[in-house]
Amino acid sequence: MDLSAINPLLFVAGFLVAATPLIFAAIGELVVEKSGVLNLGVEGMMITGAICGFATAVETGSPLLGFAAAAVGGAALSLLFAFLTQVTLANQVASGLSLTLFGLGLSALIGQSYVGIKPPRLGDIDFGPLADIPVIGPILFTHDIILYLGIALVAGVWAVLKFTRAGLILRAVGESHDAAHALGYKVKRIRTAAILFGGACAGLGGAYISLIRVPQWTEGMTAGIGWIALALVVFASWKPWRALLGAYLFGGITQLQLNLQGAGVAIPVEYLAMSPYIITIIVLVVLSADKSAAPASLGRTFHASN
Amino acid sequence: MTDYLLDLSGVTKAYPGVVANDDVSLRIAPGEVHALLGENGAGKSTLVKMIYGLVKPDAGQMQMHGQSYAPTDPHAARQAGVGMVFQHFSLFDALSVAENIALGMENPPKMRELSQQIRDVSDTYGLPLSPDRIVGDLSAGERQRVEIIRCLLQEPKLLIMDEPTSVLTPQEVEILFKTLRKLSAEGTAILYISHKLEEIRSLCDSATILRLGKVVGHCTPRETSARDMAEMMVGSALKTPTRESKEPGKVVLTLDKLSARSDSAFGMPLREISVEVRCGEVLGIGGVAGNGQDELLNALSGETLVSPGMLTFDGRDIGLFGPTSRRALGVLTAPEERLGHAAVPDMSLTENAMLTGAAREGLERGGMLDWAKARSFAEKIIEAFDVRTPGPGNAARSLSGGNLQKFVIGREVLQRPELLVVNQPTWGVDASAAAAIRQALLDLASGGTAVIVISQDLDELMEISDNFAALNEGRLSPPRPAQGLTVEEIGLMMGGAHGMEVADV
Numbered sequence: 001m002d003l004s005a006i007n008p009l010l011f012v013a014g015f016l017v018a019a020t021p022l023i024f025a026a027i028g029e030l031v032v033e034k035s036g037v038l039n040l041g042v043e044g045m046m047i048t049g050a051i052c053g054f055a056t057a058v059e060t061g062s063p064l065l066g067f068a069a070a071a072v073g074g075a076a077l078s079l080l081f082a083f084l085t086q087v088t089l090a091n092q093v094a095s096g097l098s099l100t101l102f103g104l105g106l107s108a109l110i111g112q113s114y115v116g117i118k119p120p121r122l123g124d125i126d127f128g129p130l131a132d133i134p135v136i137g138p139i140l141f142t143h144d145i146i147l148y149l150g151i152a153l154v155a156g157v158w159a160v161l162k163f164t165r166a167g168l169i170l171r172a173v174g175e176s177h178d179a180a181h182a183l184g185y186k187v188k189r190i191r192t193a194a195i196l197f198g199g200a201c202a203g204l205g206g207a208y209i210s211l212i213r214v215p216q217w218t219e220g221m222t223a224g225i226g227w228i229a230l231a232l233v234v235f236a237s238w239k240p241w242r243a244l245l246g247a248y249l250f251g252g253i254t255q256l257q258l259n260l261q262g263a264g265v266a267i268p269v270e271y272l273a274m275s276p277y278i279i280t281i282i283v284l285v286v287l288s289a290d291k292s293a294a295p296a297s298l299g300r301t302f303h304a305s306n
Numbered sequence: 307m308t309d310y311l312l313d314l315s316g317v318t319k320a321y322p323g324v325v326a327n328d329d330v331s332l333r334i335a336p337g338e339v340h341a342l343l344g345e346n347g348a349g350k351s352t353l354v355k356m357i358y359g360l361v362k363p364d365a366g367q368m369q370m371h372g373q374s375y376a377p378t379d380p381h382a383a384r385q386a387g388v389g390m391v392f393q394h395f396s397l398f399d400a401l402s403v404a405e406n407i408a409l410g411m412e413n414p415p416k417m418r419e420l421s422q423q424i425r426d427v428s429d430t431y432g433l434p435l436s437p438d439r440i441v442g443d444l445s446a447g448e449r450q451r452v453e454i455i456r457c458l459l460q461e462p463k464l465l466i467m468d469e470p471t472s473v474l475t476p477q478e479v480e481i482l483f484k485t486l487r488k489l490s491a492e493g494t495a496i497l498y499i500s501h502k503l504e505e506i507r508s509l510c511d512s513a514t515i516l517r518l519g520k521v522v523g524h525c526t527p528r529e530t531s532a533r534d535m536a537e538m539m540v541g542s543a544l545k546t547p548t549r550e551s552k553e554p555g556k557v558v559l560t561l562d563k564l565s566a567r568s569d570s571a572f573g574m575p576l577r578e579i580s581v582e583v584r585c586g587e588v589l590g591i592g593g594v595a596g597n598g599q600d601e602l603l604n605a606l607s608g609e610t611l612v613s614p615g616m617l618t619f620d621g622r623d624i625g626l627f628g629p630t631s632r633r634a635l636g637v638l639t640a641p642e643e644r645l646g647h648a649a650v651p652d653m654s655l656t657e658n659a660m661l662t663g664a665a666r667e668g669l670e671r672g673g674m675l676d677w678a679k680a681r682s683f684a685e686k687i688i689e690a691f692d693v694r695t696p697g698p699g700n701a702a703r704s705l706s707g708g709n710l711q712k713f714v715i716g717r718e719v720l721q722r723p724e725l726l727v728v729n730q731p732t733w734g735v736d737a738s739a740a741a742a743i744r745q746a747l748l749d750l751a752s753g754g755t756a757v758i759v760i761s762q763d764l765d766e767l768m769e770i771s772d773n774f775a776a777l778n779e780g781r782l783s784p785p786r787p788a789q790g791l792t793v794e795e796i797g798l799m800m801g802g803a804h805g806m807e808v809a810d811v
Contacts, residue, residue, distance in 0.1 A: 165408070165414070168401075168405055168408060168409060169409065171398075171400075171401065172398050172401065172405075172409050175398040175399065175400050175401060176396075176397075176398050176399070178396070179396040179397060179398055180398075180409075182360065182380070182392060182396040183380060183396060183409055183410050184359070184360075184379045184380030184381045184383075184384075185409075295400075296399060296400060
C-alpha cells in the first residue's frame, strides 16, 4: 500500500467532479419536493438525460448541445410523470418508480449503437492567471462550465426560495395545497413547472456522468446516483446548501475509495465501494435532527374539489 | 339599484346530483353586516365561493356598485375589493405571519415594509400580532387575526367571514365583534356566516336564510328570536334535549395528575390533569381548539399510553391498556375527526361498524369475522340514529358530515359503554341532528354511563353537562356545576382573551 500515490490536489479536484451529477439531481428534486411532489423517478430521468446528452454530443460534435439535449430529455420524461400525477391523479410513488424503470429501459434502447464510442470533450474554462495560483488554482479553476453551473444553481435555488415571491408561492403550494388553492394559486400548474425543472436538472446530472465524469456510454451507468439524490434531499432537510454539502461528502468519499483501491489498501473492494453510500447516509441522518422541515403536503395528491 | 354594494340575482349553481344554489338573490349595502344562515348543505359555502371567485355560477347575475361582477378567480375578486376569512383557516403552518399575509395579497410590498404595515393595521384595529412568528405556533384566535389582517391590508369593500367564531373564547369573540363594528362604521360591508344565532342577533343588521339551496326568508336578527331563526333554517319545530334528573353514582374514572406528551409537532402536551367522573354524570370539557383536546381523547382511548397510577377505571389501573383492552372493559371513545380517525373513509359502514364493535358486540370469533352480524349491527345503528344512507354497504365517505357523525356516535352508544368519551360530537352538524345526538348522550347518562363531552360549543356543553371544566394549554380547570355558570366565568376558565386587547379607537 502506498498512500503517497494519492495526489491531494487531483483528489480534491476529482471529488468536485464526482459530486456534480449528484448536485444537479438533488437540487432539482429539492425544488420538486418543496412544491409538494415526491418524484421517485430521478434515476430514470438521469439515465435518460445521460443518453440523450451523449447521443446528441456525438452526433453534433458539441458537448454543450449535448447538455441542452440532456435537459430537454430529462424534462420530457418528467412531463410523463407530471401528466400521470397532476392530470390523472395517479399515485406519486408508483408513478415515480415506473418512471425509473421506464427510463432505464428507454436509455438502453437508445444507447445500443453508442456503446464504446468516445464523446467530444468539453474544455475547461480558461481562468488565465487564476489557474496558476498554487493549490487553489488547480482545485478551483481547472473545471468545465457545467460544474460551476451546478454550484450557481444551488445558490440560485436557495435565493429564489428564500427571497422571491415565486419561491414563497412554491413553498406555500408544498405546505398546504388546499390553502394555496383557496387563495387562488394554480397548484397543478406550479407543481408541473417544478416537476419539469426537476427533470431538466436530473437530465443535466446524468449527462455530466456520460460526457465528463466517465466519459462513455454503458447501460445503467448512473448506478444509483438518483436514489442517493433522493435520500440526500430528505437528509438535507430540504435545505439547498446542506444538499450541496452532502453531495461533496458523497463525492469526496467516492473519490477517496477509488484512490484507496488504486493504492491497493488491504480492505476488500466491496467494502470500499459501499462506503460512500453508508457514510453519506449516516452523516446526513445525524444532521437531520429537525424533522419538521418536510413540506406538509409532500406526496399528497391535490384535487380541487377536496 | 346602485345604492347596493353587491347585488346577486337568480344565482344558480348545480353539482352532479345536487343543486347547491337555486335562484338565490342577495343584496348588501355598504357598511351593512349581513348574516347568511342555513343548515349544513344549505348552500352557504357555495354562494360565498362564487362571490370570492372560487366557483363559477351556472346562471344568474352578480353586480357590484351597479357594474357587472364576474370574478374568474380569487385574484380578480380581491382586486374588486372582496376579502374572505375562511372557516378552515387557509394558512400555512410552516411559514411566518408576514409570508402568509404576502401570499394573500395582490401586490405585496417588500417584506420589511409589509411587516410595518402589519404592525400599523394591527394597532389600529386592536389585533396585536408579530409579523415574524411562525403560524404553526399561534393560537386559534391569533391565526384568525392573521387572516383578518390579510384582508384588511387590501382595504376591502366587502369582507366575507365563514364561521369565524367557532374557535374563539367568548372574550375573543367580543374583540372580534368590536373590530367588525368598527369596520362596518367605516363603510365596509360584511357577509357573516355562522351557526351561532345569538351572536348574529347581537352583530348583524339583516339576515338571509337558505334551505336546500333556496332563499326561504329574510329577517332582522335583532327583532327575531334565535328559536324562530333556527326553525326557519330547519323548516320545522325544534326539539330541545331533555333528561330526568338523577343522583350521580359512584366514581368510575379517576385521572390523577395525568401528563402526556403530544404526538404531533404543533400539538399540546397534557399537564397534570386531575378529575373524577361518576356513573350517570355528564362532564363537559370546554376550551379553544388546540389546548389539549385531541391529546386528552387519545390518552383516554388508549392511543396514547400513560404512566401507571394516572388513570384508574372502576378500580383498575388502565394507563397501560391499549384501545382494544379498554374497549373490552367498556371505555369507548368517538374522536373528533370523522373521516380518517373515527371512520375509515373508503370502507363501508358495515366494515366501520366491525372496526370498533368487534370486541363488545361479539362480531369476531377466534380471528374469524362474522360479517352477517356486523351488517345487522350497522343496520341497527342506521335505524336507531336515523342515519340517511341507502344501506350499510355504502362507503363512509359518501355520507354527509351530519349523517356520518350520527353513525359514529351511534356505533359507540349502542355498544353499551360504561364510560363514553366524545370529542366535538356535533361539530358541523345541523340543528336537528345535533339535538338528536345530544339526546342520545343524555339518555346514555340516565342509564348510568359516565359521559365525557369535549366540545368547543359552549351552548352545547351548558345544555347537557352536569359539571363543566375547561382545558387551557393542556391543563384542566377544576370542574364546577354547569348550572348557573355565567359566560364570563366560563371565559375566564378557558384562559380569558389570551392577551388580546380590545380595540379602543
